Amino acid sequence: MTDKSPIDQTYSATGICDKLKEVGYLASADLGFSLSLMYGLNRPLLLEGEAGVGKTSLAKSLSKIYGSKLIRLQCHEGLSVNQSVYEWNYQRQLLSIKLLEGKPVDTIEDEIYSEKYLLQRPLLEAIRQPESPILLIDEIDRADDEFEAFLLEVLGEFQITIPEFGSIKAKAKPRVILTSNGTRELSDALRRRCLYNYIDYPNIDEELHIVRMQLPNMDIDLASQLVRFVKKLRSMQLRKVPGVAETLDWAEALMCLGFRSLDEDLVSLQSSLVCLLKYQEDKDNLGPETVKKMVGSVL
Numbered sequence: 001m002t003d004k005s006p007i008d009q010t011y012s013a014t015g016i017c018d019k020l021k022e023v024g025y026l027a028s029a030d031l032g033f034s035l036s037l038m039y040g041l042n043r044p045l046l047l048e049g050e051a052g053v054g055k056t057s058l059a060k061s062l063s064k065i066y067g068s069k070l071i072r073l074q075c076h077e078g079l080s081v082n083q084s085v086y087e088w089n090y091q092r093q094l095l096s097i098k099l100l101e102g103k104p105v106d107t108i109e110d111e112i113y114s115e116k117y118l119l120q121r122p123l124l125e126a127i128r129q130p131e132s133p134i135l136l137i138d139e140i141d142r143a144d145d146e147f148e149a150f151l152l153e154v155l156g157e158f159q160i161t162i163p164e165f166g167s168i169k170a171k172a173k174p175r176v177i178l179t180s181n182g183t184r185e186l187s188d189a190l191r192r193r194c195l196y197n198y199i200d201y202p203n204i205d206e207e208l209h210i211v212r213m214q215l216p217n218m219d220i221d222l223a224s225q226l227v228r229f230v231k232k233l234r235s236m237q238l239r240k241v242p243g244v245a246e247t248l249d250w251a252e253a254l255m256c257l258g259f260r261s262l263d264e265d266l267v268s269l270q271s272s273l274v275c276l277l278k279y280q281e282d283k284d285n286l287g288p289e290t291v292k293k294m295v296g297s298v299l
Contacts, residue, residue: 011039016065024213025054025061026206034197035062044155044176046140046191049199052243055179058199059136068175069133073122075143081150085160087119113164127158127170135174140190141183148190155193202244204231210244211251218255225262226251228298233276236285242276250275262295269295 013032016039020027027035038045047055063070073084093112100108120128126135140148154160158170178194180186202210207227211218230247242250253275257268270291277283 011036019065020058020061021213023061023064024210025058026202026210026213027058031058031197031199034195037195038175038177041195042173042175044178044194046178046180046186046194046196047199048180048182048196050201050241050243051181052245053199053201054244055177055199056136056138057245059134059177059179062175062177063134068131069129070136071122071126071129071133071174072136072138075137075139075141075147077142077144079143079147081147083121084123084147085121085154086124086162087121088113088164089117089119093117109164118162118165123154124160124168126174127154127160127168129174130171132172133174135176137176137178139181139183140178141180141186145187148187152189152193201234201241204228207231207244207247211247214248215251215255218251219260222254222260222262223251225295225298226254229262229294230276232294232297233286238277238282238285239279240277240282246276261299263299266292266295 013029013036016035017027017029017032020032034045037043047058049055059072060070062068096112096117097108100111122135126133137151140151143151155176158173159167161167178190201207204227207230208223211223211227212220215223227247230242230250234241250272253272254262254269257265257272259265259269262269266288270288273283273286273291277286
């Protein structure tokens with residue numbers, strides 16, 4: 001049996017967590033281990049979890065701490081190969097054809113299917129980088145089954161074939177992070193090719209730490225009250241549960257309003273909940289009396 005090389009200490013679980021903390025991202029030991037294996041094995045990492053728990057911001061933070069280029073493919077229903085891999089600049093090609101009228105067909109084809117008419121989209125851009133970028137395939141669950149099947153080939157070979165251009169193989173394999181909010185079930189084939197980690201909402205201490213890292217000038221008592229309030233909010237039957245991003249938005253809003261404690265101005269506090277609640281039905285279910293009781297329970 002061939003011995004495996006140990007994982008570079010630059011990408012050890014502890015090292016990654018420490019570096020992420022320096023840029024304001026608090027990663028669990030479990031997530032740090034998954035990231036270490038992603039780097040060590042060069043395998044895609046699938047991150048699942050509710051919206052707003054920090055999946056996308058993790059890729060941005062990794063790009064920052066290691067100086068890697070971040071290339072993002074935002075998935076959506078109907079996402080096509082042209083939108084994700086490459087397109088030809090048809091308008092410039094048509095103009096060139098008119099200018100080349102009368103020349104041999106081979107000459108025209110060589111000209112119009114050259115590099116200067118090729119429009120790179122995220123997947124092609126990622127495999128053509130001289131150094132390994134972070135390739136973020138965001139919300140893969142929003143793409144359809146056909147695109148997911150195409151993606152399996154790309155992740156397996158890191159090679160893309162352009163009929164008029166030939167095969168292009170990755171110069172340096174991208175570090176791939178896929179995110180999913182669980183809006184549809186992903187295929188076993190995709191899961192089999194990826195490492196996996198589920199990112200949950202942080203507990204109170206963790207979220208307080210995140211708020212303090214991102215907003216160091218915030219009053220500690222207010223920050224503590226705020227994260228306990230959000231924790232209670234997440235236990236309610238809401239159409240859209242607030243994520244960490246919403247917690248930070250609300251914290252910044254309360255600082256701008258000059259709050260030192262949640263009970264200072266309940267009218268303004270009620271209005272500030274637009275940072276947390278994204279549906280009218282959720283706002284209706286959280287009336288002034290309910291908010292007052294919740295505030296009293298976190299002081």
